[in-house]
Amino acid sequence: MQMCIDPKALEGLAWFICYLTNPKHQQFYLSFITVLLLVGITAPIVLVLGFAGALARRSRFWPLSLVGHAYTSMVRGIPDIVFFLFVPVALDQLVEFTRHKVLCPEVTEPVYRGNDFVVCDIAKMPLNSSPQWLHETWGFALAIIAFAIVFGAFAANTIDGALRAVPRSQLETARAFGMSNSQTFFRIHLPQMWIYALPGLSNLWVILIKATPLLFLLGISDIVYWARELGGMKTEIFDYPHPDWRLWYFLALLIFYLFMTWISETAFAALTRRVSRGQATAAGADALEGAR
Amino acid sequence: MSCSQTFQDYALRSIGLGERQLPKTAIGLCDQFVLIGSGLLWNIYFAALAVFFGFFLALALALARNSPNAWLRKPAEWFVFVFRGSPLFIQFFFAYELFVILPRVGIDIPLGFMTITITTSWLTKAWLGALIVLFLNTSAYTAEIFHGALRSVPRGDIEAAMAFGMDGYSRFRRIVFPTMLRLAWPSYTNEAIFLFHATTLVFFSGFPAWRQEGDALYYASYFAEKTFNPFVPYPIVALYFIASTIGIITVFGLVNRQLNRHLEPAMRQRFVFRPQLIR
Numbered sequence: 073m074q075m076c077i078d079p080k081a082l083e084g085l086a087w088f089i090c091y092l093t094n095p096k097h098q099q100f101y102l103s104f105i106t107v108l109l110l111v112g113i114t115a116p117i118v119l120v121l122g123f124a125g126a127l128a129r130r131s132r133f134w135p136l137s138l139v140g141h142a143y144t145s146m147v148r149g150i151p152d153i154v155f156f157l158f159v160p161v162a163l164d165q166l167v168e169f170t171r172h173k174v175l176c177p178e179v180t181e182p183v184y185r186g187n188d189f190v191v192c193d194i195a196k197m198p199l200n201s202s203p204q205w206l207h208e209t210w211g212f213a214l215a216i217i218a219f220a221i222v223f224g225a226f227a228a229n230t231i232d233g234a235l236r237a238v239p240r241s242q243l244e245t246a247r248a249f250g251m252s253n254s255q256t257f258f259r260i261h262l263p264q265m266w267i268y269a270l271p272g273l274s275n276l277w278v279i280l281i282k283a284t285p286l287l288f289l290l291g292i293s294d295i296v297y298w299a300r301e302l303g304g305m306k307t308e309i310f311d312y313p314h315p316d317w318r319l320w321y322f323l324a325l326l327i328f329y330l331f332m333t334w335i336s337e338t339a340f341a342a343l344t345r346r347v348s349r350g351q352a353t354a355a356g357a358d359a360l361e362g363a364r
Numbered sequence: 365m366s367c368s369q370t371f372q373d374y375a376l377r378s379i380g381l382g383e384r385q386l387p388k389t390a391i392g393l394c395d396q397f398v399l400i401g402s403g404l405l406w407n408i409y410f411a412a413l414a415v416f417f418g419f420f421l422a423l424a425l426a427l428a429r430n431s432p433n434a435w436l437r438k439p440a441e442w443f444v445f446v447f448r449g450s451p452l453f454i455q456f457f458f459a460y461e462l463f464v465i466l467p468r469v470g471i472d473i474p475l476g477f478m479t480i481t482i483t484t485s486w487l488t489k490a491w492l493g494a495l496i497v498l499f500l501n502t503s504a505y506t507a508e509i510f511h512g513a514l515r516s517v518p519r520g521d522i523e524a525a526m527a528f529g530m531d532g533y534s535r536f537r538r539i540v541f542p543t544m545l546r547l548a549w550p551s552y553t554n555e556a557i558f559l560f561h562a563t564t565l566v567f568f569s570g571f572p573a574w575r576q577e578g579d580a581l582y583y584a585s586y587f588a589e590k591t592f593n594p595f596v597p598y599p600i601v602a603l604y605f606i607a608s609t610i611g612i613i614t615v616f617g618l619v620n621r622q623l624n625r626h627l628e629p630a631m632r633q634r635f636v637f638r639p640q641l642i643r
Contacts, residue, residue: 157585158598165594282451282643296457303461319465322458326450333449 091312100298104328107284107295110216114280117220119273122227129232144228156286159218160211171195211292223280230272235261237268266347274340281332285325299325367394378402378577386576386583391591399583400600404608406579409491411560414498418559421499422506429511440507447504452497452562452643453569459497460570463487490571498566501643502559509555513548514540546623550635553616557609562643564601580604613637 076090091097129140172179172195179192238261246256288296303318373383375398387395428440447455466484487493517540525539564581567573573582584597591597617635624632 157581157588158594161588161594285451285453288453296454299457316461316465319458319461322454322461325454326446326458329450329454330446333445 087312091314094312096298096302100295100302103295103298106212106292107287110212110219110284110287111280114216114219114223115277117216118223118227118276118280121220121224122231125224125228126231126235129228130235140228144225144232146225155222156218156283159221160214163214163217168195208292215287215292219280219283223276223283226276227273230276231265231269233272234265234269238264267344270340270344270347274336274344277340278333278336281336282329295325295328367398370394370398374398375402376405378405378579378583380575380577384575386586388590391587393596396584396587396597396600400580400587400597401604403578403580403583404604406490406566406577407560407563408608410495410498410563410566410579411556413495414502414563415556415559417499418502418506421503422510425503425507426510426514429507430514444504444507447501448508452501453565455497455501456494456565456569456571459493460488463493488571489574490566494566494569494571498559498563501562502555505555505558505643506552509548509551510544512551513544516547517543542623546633549616549620549623550633553613553620553635554637556616557612557637558643560608560612561605 076093125140125143127140128136129144131137131140168191172191175195176192181190242260242264243256246260251259284294285296287294299321300318303316303321305316306313370387370392371394374387374395376382377386377399379402386399425440425443428436429444431437431440463484466487487496521539521543522535525535530538564579567578567582576586578586580601584601587597588594613635620633620635
């Protein structure tokens with residue numbers, strides 16, 4: 073903006089407008105989009121993993137069922153934050169280790185040298201010569217995988233419970249009508265499952281939103297990083313000197329999250345009303361009353 | 365260095381006793397087990413005190429939420445929404461910044477034989493500041509559980525108590541409160557486990573670990589950083605937490621049995637482990 077060329081000469085409202093629109097702040101605002109992007113990308117993956125886990129667990133083929141059970145019980149009893157710290161590092165090392173074995177087989181020294189993890193240069197992921205954005209994207213991708221694995225296990229628990237909650241008589245009726253296995257599943261079991269899964273999934277969604285500040289721990293410049301960066305005291309050498317304002321930045325984050333929670337709760341309440349229409353539950357009967 | 369020597373040096377390192385220097389070179393399995401176990405003391409301290417004090421505030425909040433008086437109900441609803449609707453991580457950061465800018469004053473409390481000076485700078489230390497945040501946070505979550513249980517107390521029981529001529533207070537003390545506690549207990553057990561897991565966030569948020577005295581995860585990440593190998597320290601933390609979780613389930617299970625002792629086995633409240641993520 074034209075008036076922001078000399079920030080030292082500004083005062084009052086103009087100073088604030090220029091301060092809040094400077095390039096650093098634009099990155100701060102972009103990081104909110106990063107958070108929403110993370111949630112937006114992770115949520116569908118979580119749903120897919122959840123279905124895969126639940127179906128594997130219900131499978132009659134025992135190795136598959138074992139995998140399903142192992143996956144869904146993995147997250148029990150261990151703090152999630154341990155997973156978030158562990159999965160990205162472990163995955164990173166696994167990828168680099170595999171690339172090292174494949175790309176430079178001529179190196180004979182072990183990868184784990186005492187306390188060091190050394191791979192040859194061309195096995196680095198991403199390469200040292202790669203541009204900065206590739207490093208950031210790689211970190212972001214690892215974070216998504218960590219989130220998806222942990223939340224997928226929880227979604228699998230929820231979906232498994234919902235699939236069990238569908239009244240048996242409904243499935244037996246479908247059988248009596250001569251429906252095949254897949255017909256029963258897609259026409260009767262799946263559509264009726266949602267109403268039982270929705271409370272758990274909506275809870276998971278709110279939790280997913282609340283988990284996003286953990287991105288900061290994974291070294292991604294997310295909203296927490298920027299709030300600390302921008303809020304810290306700025307001396308006279310900076311364009312916009314100000315005292316320690318971190319309190320206000322964190323207050324803004326707090327309000328952002330409360331707002332997101334509120335929106336989600338409202339949206340899920342509407343969705344619940346929508347899927348309970350015509351269901352054999354008390355809420356379903358209420359929805360019918362409303363429709364009349 | 366033998367493992368018993370390591371134990372002597374580091375078993376109480378997290379509360380400032382023993383060797384000052386953390387192990388830097390030749391880090392063995394024993395070092396990791398002992399120091400991470402020492403850090404677990406902090407997790408237990410935070411969880412135990414927050415759950416204990418949180419119980420009473422949660423009870424008050426649940427009763428306020430159930431009150432027909434909007435002046436009592438609305439503030440309680442807002443309190444619960446704010447603490448349950450935002451990430452604990454952000455609450456820690458916010459509280460820390462808030463405590464830092466508070467004026468540094470000391471309040472003298474004369475106790476007759478001696479005077480205790482309470483200084484506001486204690487709030488910026490993890491042992492008090494983080495405890496307050498955890499206390500408020502668990503109160504909100506527990507209040508939600510108690511509120512739900514309060515609403516599920518059978519009407520007939522309350523009407524029977526009225527018919528016996530019990531007044532409001534003794535009705536609450538003898539009928540409503542015990543029934544509520546019994547109904548809420550399984551969920552409350554899950555909340556205690558959940559809070560225990562959440563204590564790992566303390567030293568990863570604003571609160572600094574003074575003189576490298578941190579919790580289990582703090583030392584685990586220290587080792588992961590020093591050895592470049594996350595595959596040992598993090599599974600150790602996981603192991604300690606699984607053991608502690610089983611401990612919590614056992615203790616709360618004993619209380620649950622006590623609360624349900626008058627009922628037939630088929631009518632008793634069962635504990636179902638429902639692990640939760642991220643507060």
